[in-house]
Amino acid sequence: MKIEDQLAQRFVCPKCQSAGAAVKRFAATGTGLSRMFDIEHNVFIAASCLNCGYTEVYNPEILEGKDDVGAVLDLIFG
Numbered sequence: 381m382k383i384e385d386q387l388a389q390r391f392v393c394p395k396c397q398s399a400g401a402a403v404k405r406f407a408a409t410g411t412g413l414s415r416m417f418d419i420e421h422n423v424f425i426a427a428s429c430l431n432c433g434y435t436e437v438y439n440p441e442i443l444e445g446k447d448d449v450g451a452v453l454d455l456i457f458g
C-alpha cells in the first residue's frame with residue numbers, strides 16, 4: 381500500500397483527535413526555503429485533517445526507507 385494511503389487511513393489529528401486526512405505529495409522546488417537549504421529535489425507528504433484542516437508534513441524518503449511503515453505509523457498515531 382502506498383504511504384499516502386496508509387497515512388490517510390491512520391491519521392489521527394493531534395488538534396481535534398478526529399481520524400482521517402487528505403494526503404498530498406508535493407515537491408518543495410523553487411521556494412526560497414528549499415534553495416536556502418539546497419533541497420530542491422525534496423518531496424514531502426502533507427496530511428491535512430479532514431475536520432479542522434490541521435496539516436502535518438512528512439518526508440516520504442524516510443518513511444519509504446522503513447521495513448515496516450505500519451510500525452512507524454503506530455509510533456506516530458498510537
Ligand SMILES: [Zn+2]
Pocket residue numbers: 393394395396397398429430431432433434
Ligand atoms: Zn483536526
